[in-house]
Amino acid sequence: MSDPAIPARPAIPSDGEWRRLHPLSPLLRGGLFVLVLFGIIVANLRDQLISLVIGNSSWDQSPENGGIGYILEHGLVVVALLVVAAIIALVILFSWLSYRFAQFRIADDAVELRRGVLFKQHRRAPLDRIQAVDLQRQLLARVLGLTQVEVQTAGQGGKLTLAYLGHRDAQAVREQILRLVRAQAEGAAAGAESAGSAADAGRSGSRLVDALDLEARVTDFADDDVDQGARMAGTLVSVPLGRLVGSILLGWGFLVAIVLVGVVGGFVIAGHPAALAGLIPIAIASVAVIVSHFNRGFGFTLSRSDDAIRIGAGLTATRTETIPFARVHAVDVRQPLLWRPFGWWQVRITLAGNASNGSDGQKVAGIVLPVGTLDDAVRVTQTILGDRDFFAASGGGTEGPLSYAVLSDGIAGAGGGYLGAGPRSALVLWGARRRTGIAVTQPGPGSPHTLALIRRGVLTRGYALVPLARAQSVLLHRTCFHRLLGLARVRVHTVFGPVPTEVAGLELDHARRLFEQLAAQAVAAQRDDVAGAAR
Numbered sequence: 001m002s003d004p005a006i007p008a009r010p011a012i013p014s015d016g017e018w019r020r021l022h023p024l025s026p027l028l029r030g031g032l033f034v035l036v037l038f039g040i041i042v043a044n045l046r047d048q049l050i051s052l053v054i055g056n057s058s059w060d061q062s063p064e065n066g067g068i069g070y071i072l073e074h075g076l077v078v079v080a081l082l083v084v085a086a087i088i089a090l091v092i093l094f095s096w097l098s099y100r101f102a103q104f105r106i107a108d109d110a111v112e113l114r115r116g117v118l119f120k121q122h123r124r125a126p127l128d129r130i131q132a133v134d135l136q137r138q139l140l141a142r143v144l145g146l147t148q149v150e151v152q153t154a155g156q157g158g159k160l161t162l163a164y165l166g167h168r169d170a171q172a173v174r175e176q177i178l179r180l181v182r183a184q185a186e187g188a189a190a191g192a193e194s195a196g197s198a199a200d201a202g203r204s205g206s207r208l209v210d211a212l213d214l215e216a217r218v219t220d221f222a223d224d225d226v227d228q229g230a231r232m233a234g235t236l237v238s239v240p241l242g243r244l245v246g247s248i249l250l251g252w253g254f255l256v257a258i259v260l261v262g263v264v265g266g267f268v269i270a271g272h273p274a275a276l277a278g279l280i281p282i283a284i285a286s287v288a289v290i291v292s293h294f295n296r297g298f299g300f301t302l303s304r305s306d307d308a309i310r311i312g313a314g315l316t317a318t319r320t321e322t323i324p325f326a327r328v329h330a331v332d333v334r335q336p337l338l339w340r341p342f343g344w345w346q347v348r349i350t351l352a353g354n355a356s357n358g359s360d361g362q363k364v365a366g367i368v369l370p371v372g373t374l375d376d377a378v379r380v381t382q383t384i385l386g387d388r389d390f391f392a393a394s395g396g397g398t399e400g401p402l403s404y405a406v407l408s409d410g411i412a413g414a415g416g417g418y419l420g421a422g423p424r425s426a427l428v429l430w431g432a433r434r435r436t437g438i439a440v441t442q443p444g445p446g447s448p449h450t451l452a453l454i455r456r457g458v459l460t461r462g463y464a465l466v467p468l469a470r471a472q473s474v475l476l477h478r479t480c481f482h483r484l485l486g487l488a489r490v491r492v493h494t495v496f497g498p499v500p501t502e503v504a505g506l507e508l509d510h511a512r513r514l515f516e517q518l519a520a521q522a523v524a525a526q527r528d529d530v531a532g533a534a535r
Contacts, residue, residue, distance in 0.1 A: 020102065021164060026098060028144070111130070123160050125151050128185075130153055134149075134319065147170035149170050149173055247297075248293045251336060253293070257286035264282070302383070328385070330470070330501055331464070332347070334462040343412075346369060349368050349384065422505055422507035424486065433505065436503060449469060452468060452471075452518060469525040474522060482504075490514050
């Protein structure tokens with residue numbers, strides 16, 4: 001039985017019928033131009049408005065006062081108002097036409113969008129190329145109860161955007177697309193029927209009257225878009241506000257900003273006041289970094305469905321990203337130096353499907369946990385790479401390559417059973433020699449993957465997990481210093497992303513045997529993966 005406090009979400013049927021976006025969509029596009037025009041008018045009237053505020057009711061009508069002065073002097077106020085009204089009317093007209101000519105549909109084999117009045121555009125995203133479906137909500141869109149749907153496909157610039165739908169409609173569209181993608185991947189011919197009998201609800205979900213429902217708007221504004229099944233099962237990871245703020249203040253970006261401010265202050269004290277000009281770009285960059293990190297972590301939640309994880313965060317603008325497990329090519333658990341006393345860790349992933357691994361904020365870094373405890377990091381890693389039912393039944397797992405004992409030892413412990421760096425590697429690895437190591441695991445309880453586990457780092461400690469079924473290639477190479485010391489590096493190549501997948505400072509003989517082992521097991525893992533998909 002569903003929770004009566006949770007409003008039902010209408011289903012968008014995949015019957016191939018073309019549907020329009022939300023009637024308020026033009027307001028978010030054309031409304032920006034109107035705001036800019038209003039800002040120009042206010043800027044020109046600034047002096048007059050200030051005079052009125054301080055009690056001087058006279059208007060400066062001299063030509064030296066700019067365009068407004070010229071208009072007032074020649075009595076062209078009515079003409080100017082008509083011109084402004086005509087511009088606004090044209091903006092409204094073209095925005096309305098843009099809305100009328102923008103349509104989308106969800107077919108059995110693709111999601112399509114066509115738009116344009118004079119210049120037609122028709123975009124088609126085949127279901128077998130869709131990598132993820134994300135929801136994005138800017139502040140004004142949240143106030144109006146609207147949400148932008150981004151359908152991510154493989155390849156550069158492969159994104160189809162539906163801007164905008166009602167919030168509940170957007171959630172229904174996302175679920176319907178993901179359901180169809182899953183059905184097609186499983187070879188199910190009846191995937192389109194899984195939307196249920198609520199097909200007609202999809203036609204009414206974008207009505208203007210819904211946007212005027214104040215109670216619905218408040219509910220949608222506060223909706224954190226967390227899967228209700230995951231919420232009830234307790235399979236969520238969240239980030240407390242105090243921990244988020246502390247992680248930002250103790251991060252490398254903030255520390256570098258403090259050091260730069262200290263350097264500039266030293267020049268000023270030494271008699272070079274012109275150095276103060278350097279504080280301006282430092283301050284701007286520092287504030288931008290802090291705000292970006294805060295917005296990416298505020299209200300962060302992570303939940304899991306049957307075949308994907310869903311992460312959401314944001315203060316003013318929110319973003320919910322659905323990441324299918326098949327897109328994850330590597331996981332990285334890392335800890336900056338100043339986080340160590342608090343036991344905080346961050347989890348990042350390398351994703352397939354985007355040439356630059358994303359174009360904004362959280363996607364660029366591949367962050368799936370901004371900051372958390374060791375238990376949080378282990379749980380997130382198990383969620384992404386492991387068997388959910390196994391770990392739920394065993395309370396985190398007591399055996400297997402992804403058990404709590406194995407992961408916590410590899411992430412924060414001594415790392416027993418890893419192939420370590422060579423005895424002469426101190427000149428290459430410096431203080432990271434003791435931590436550096438690599439191990440290869442076989443599929444076991446709770447872990448369907450053959451994994452390469454890589455430990456690294458001293459100032460920032462890291463622990464990378466690479467499913468060999470996702471490896472693109474394996475490389476053994478030797479720099480000049482490695483050749484002189486009889487050492488080598490081994491790298492497992494993945495798609496482009498933030499996770500380092502290289503181990504350095506290995507003895508040459510050990511590196512060669514490791515290279516052969518990784519190459520053979522990568523081929524075997526990929527063969528098994530293809531065979532499993534065929535079944």
